[in-house]
Amino acid sequence: xAVVRLHGVLREETGVKEVEVPGSSLGExxxxxxxxxxEVLERYSKYLVFLVNGRxxxxxxxxxxxxxxxxxxxxxxxxxx
Amino acid sequence: xxxxxxxxxILYVDLSxxxxxxxxxxxxxxxxxxxxxxxxxxxxxxxxxxxTDPLGPENPLIVATGPATGALAPSSGRFMIAAKSPLxxxxxxxxxxxxxxxQLKYAGYDALVVLGRAERPVxxxxxxxxxxxxxxxxxxxxxxxxxxxxxRSRFGKDYHVMCIGPAGERLVKFAAVxxxxxxxxxxxxxxxxxxxKNLKAIAVRGSGGVEVHDPDxxxxxxxxxxxxxxxxxxxxPAQMSLGxxxxxxxxxxxxxxxxxxxxxxxxxYWEEADKISGNELLKYRVSRGSCFSCMIMCKHVTRVGDxxxxxxxxxxxxxxxxxxxxxxxxxSDLKAIIYxxxxxxxxxxDTISTGKVLSYVYECYERGILTKEDLxxxxxxxxxxxxxxxxxNAIASRKGIGDVLAEGVARxxxxxxxxxxxxxxxxxxxxxxxxxxxAHKSVGCTWAISVRGADHxxxxxxxxxxxxxxxxxxxxxxxxxxxxxxxxxxxxxxxIVKDQEDLFALVDSVIMCKYGTMWPPMYxxxxxxxxxxxxxxxxxxxxxxxxxxxxxRIANLKRCYNLREGVGKESEVxxxxxxxxxxxxxxxxxxxxxxxxxxxxYYESRGWDYESGLxxxxxxxxxxLEYVADVLKRKYRLPRMGHxxxxxxxxx
Numbered sequence: 151x152a153v154v155r156l157h158g159v160l161r162e163e164t165g166v167k168e169v170e171v172p173g174s175s176l177g178e179x180x181x182x183x184x185x186x187x188x189e190v191l192e193r194y195s196k197y198l199v200f201l202v203n204g205r206x207x208x209x210x211x212x213x214x215x216x217x218x219x220x221x222x223x224x225x226x227x228x229x230x231x
Numbered sequence: 232x233x234x235x236x237x238x239x240x241i242l243y244v245d246l247s248x249x250x251x252x253x254x255x256x257x258x259x260x261x262x263x264x265x266x267x268x269x270x271x272x273x274x275x276x277x278x279x280x281x282x283t284d285p286l287g288p289e290n291p292l293i294v295a296t297g298p299a300t301g302a303l304a305p306s307s308g309r310f311m312i313a314a315k316s317p318l319x320x321x322x323x324x325x326x327x328x329x330x331x332x333x334q335l336k337y338a339g340y341d342a343l344v345v346l347g348r349a350e351r352p353v354x355x356x357x358x359x360x361x362x363x364x365x366x367x368x369x370x371x372x373x374x375x376x377x378x379x380x381x382x383r384s385r386f387g388k389d390y391h392v393m394c395i396g397p398a399g400e401r402l403v404k405f406a407a408v409x410x411x412x413x414x415x416x417x418x419x420x421x422x423x424x425x426x427x428k429n430l431k432a433i434a435v436r437g438s439g440g441v442e443v444h445d446p447d448x449x450x451x452x453x454x455x456x457x458x459x460x461x462x463x464x465x466x467x468p469a470q471m472s473l474g475x476x477x478x479x480x481x482x483x484x485x486x487x488x489x490x491x492x493x494x495x496x497x498x499x500y501w502e503e504a505d506k507i508s509g510n511e512l513l514k515y516r517v518s519r520g521s522c523f524s525c526m527i528m529c530k531h532v533t534r535v536g537d538x539x540x541x542x543x544x545x546x547x548x549x550x551x552x553x554x555x556x557x558x559x560x561x562x563s564d565l566k567a568i569i570y571x572x573x574x575x576x577x578x579x580x581d582t583i584s585t586g587k588v589l590s591y592v593y594e595c596y597e598r599g600i601l602t603k604e605d606l607x608x609x610x611x612x613x614x615x616x617x618x619x620x621x622x623x624n625a626i627a628s629r630k631g632i633g634d635v636l637a638e639g640v641a642r643x644x645x646x647x648x649x650x651x652x653x654x655x656x657x658x659x660x661x662x663x664x665x666x667x668x669x670a671h672k673s674v675g676c677t678w679a680i681s682v683r684g685a686d687h688x689x690x691x692x693x694x695x696x697x698x699x700x701x702x703x704x705x706x707x708x709x710x711x712x713x714x715x716x717x718x719x720x721x722x723x724x725x726x727i728v729k730d731q732e733d734l735f736a737l738v739d740s741v742i743m744c745k746y747g748t749m750w751p752p753m754y755x756x757x758x759x760x761x762x763x764x765x766x767x768x769x770x771x772x773x774x775x776x777x778x779x780x781x782x783x784r785i786a787n788l789k790r791c792y793n794l795r796e797g798v799g800k801e802s803e804v805x806x807x808x809x810x811x812x813x814x815x816x817x818x819x820x821x822x823x824x825x826x827x828x829x830x831x832x833y834y835e836s837r838g839w840d841y842e843s844g845l846x847x848x849x850x851x852x853x854x855x856l857e858y859v860a861d862v863l864k865r866k867y868r869l870p871r872m873g874h875x876x877x878x879x880x881x882x883x
Contacts, residue, residue, distance in 0.1 A: 162475075206718075223487075224468045
């Protein structure tokens with residue numbers, strides 16, 4: 151379980167600011183997101199930035215603890231990994 | 232002058248003598264200092280010295296464009312204003328976007344230098360080669376919106392106007408220059424310099440153009456820019472972040488990394504940040520616009536439709552304003568922030584400095600250092616928008632406590648004393664911007680070494696902030712990328728801050744916007760070389776090494792300007808809050824900023840001696856700044872490489 155917060159256009163297009171999602175890794179949490187959120191994330195998949203507890207992470211197999219907070223945004227005004 | 236890309240002329244207006252004349256822009260000056268900020272640094276070095284009073288008639292006001300201004304280059308609507316700063320006493324510089332810069336260029340001038348002081352209020356009205364000093368007694372006292380409306384109604388709606396409001400007239404040390412209503416050259420008190428000259432406004436229109444050296448090659452570059460902004464990897468996220476929300480898009484993301492200044496920078500995380508987010512601000516947006524030749528279109532105008540602030544209407548607020556007048560004061564009412572932003576714009580006040588002066592007052596009030604009586608009846612409790620509005624009015628009118636606060640946070644804290652100095656957050660007397668060096672370590676170095684004081688626009692590194700790993704690897708090497716992209720590590724940050732300072736020295740001289748060079752880090756030295764050569768025909772500009780050297784020359788000249796004023800390494804320190812008070816909450820909890828290793832790296836890469844804080848003579852010689860070294864040697868014993876370093880100063 152983790153708290154996932156969406157920012158900017160992801161928040162606007164999904165109507166979701168914050169959601170609790172089951173899963174023990176970032177990858178599992180992303181798969182467990184509501185369908186409409188997954189659709190929007192897929193649309194912006196090339197531009198997504200993931201933060202766990204405020205730190206950028208680059209791998210989806212990172213383990214999550216129940217109290218972890220995941221933030222998802224698109225690159226601020228662009229960028230690539 | 233045969234050089235393309237430039238107008239080739241500098242317009243001088245002497246308000247004391249009521250005369251104006253034109254001098255050519257010398258080719259060697261263009262080649263050595265490019266334009267914009269570099270040109271202004273060269274002019275200000277030569278036109279002032281350490282005796283120059285920032286509010287005296289001898290302090291020139293320099294308004295400069297760059298070769299890219301008005302030339303369809305990316306976001307080339309920007310121009311800059313420079314003078315010795317009345318707020319800091321050192322190098323003063325502020326930039327604004329919009330359309331004024333291109334109009335000045337089209338009128339035939341790369342720069343305008345205003346000298347002297349008018350006996351009575353005046354404006355300068357420029358219509359190509361026609362230059363008029365226009366009596367403006369009836370404009371004095373007007374806010375910036377009415378002033379702009381008046382000048383455009385009298386001379387024509389195709390004039391573009393930069394002007395001051397009552398704050399500049401009353402010499403508030405952080406008075407802004409407002410450009411075409413909503414664009415602010417906010418920092419370092421350039422509005423007070425205008426006020427000291429009895430100069431209410433400058434209005435300009437131009438009918439000329441910009442000649443390009445090699446149009447075919449130049450348009451190839453323009454097509455590349457078009458591709459980058461419409462189809463390239465940066466295009467969609469740029470449009471869906473900055474384009475969609477403007478800089479307010481940053482609020483919640485910056486909060487997520489724990490560096491959203493909150494409660495006078497006490498912490499970097501605020502539970503109520505969502506209330507002042509870019510998403511929320513959209514509800515108040517009534518229009519969206521852009522600067523000249525910009526495809527991002529990050530500018531927006533907001534309006535309050537109901538409640539006690541009904542009718543408030545202005546450009547912005549930008550991210551910096553949302554923080555300075557929002558999270559920093561624990562004010563989460565967007566309507567109040569929009570109103571205060573409007574108030575600052577109409578008075579002509581820098582919202583960043585204003586907000587940081589207010590948060591200093593709030594913290595002093597909370598701690599009992601300042602009382603209701605000290606504040607003329609204002610109860611400055613956290614979250615109070617009523618108190619903030621009253622204090623803004625007091626500052627702009629210089630009434631009561633406002634007269635003290637109008638001096639800026641550093642001087643105000645000196646006057647108030649009682650231990651309040653530690654809550655006055657500034658570097659070199661410039662109030663800190665909306666970052667936190669505890670949560671983003673390179674910010675500490677950026678603030679400390681910035682020539683105009685604590686500031687995010689002279690060298691803020693962004694590759695480390697949200698992990699632009701590919702860019703970091705390309706610029707600094709794959710072996711360093713883990714450290715560079717670790718926002719909480721000080722390692723290598725002195726080097727990348729120096730690199731970014733050089734890049735921005737060039738960007739601010741060309742002049743291009745920070746969007747594209749900072750967020751996203753899309754344009755770098757190699758791109759600027761591709762742009763400048765076909766534009767200007769200056770062969771050296773096509774050489775990246777030459778451009779880097781030129782950027783270093785400009786950065787060094789500004790640092791030496793401050794050194795001539797007696798402001799050097801001893802001023803490159805951070806407020807105690809960031810070095811000794813661990814971040815109390817949020818993702819960066821427990822962090823402090825360790826400045827010293829970053830400063831060492833910075834000095835090493837800059838070619839300055841860390842111990843004495845002085846440039847090596849060879850550094851200045853290698854940059855063609857022997858004339859600068861000669862002046863500094865009257866005051867300091869400049870070290871030479873390999874000869875040991877002298878701490879001895881001949882200081883006067």
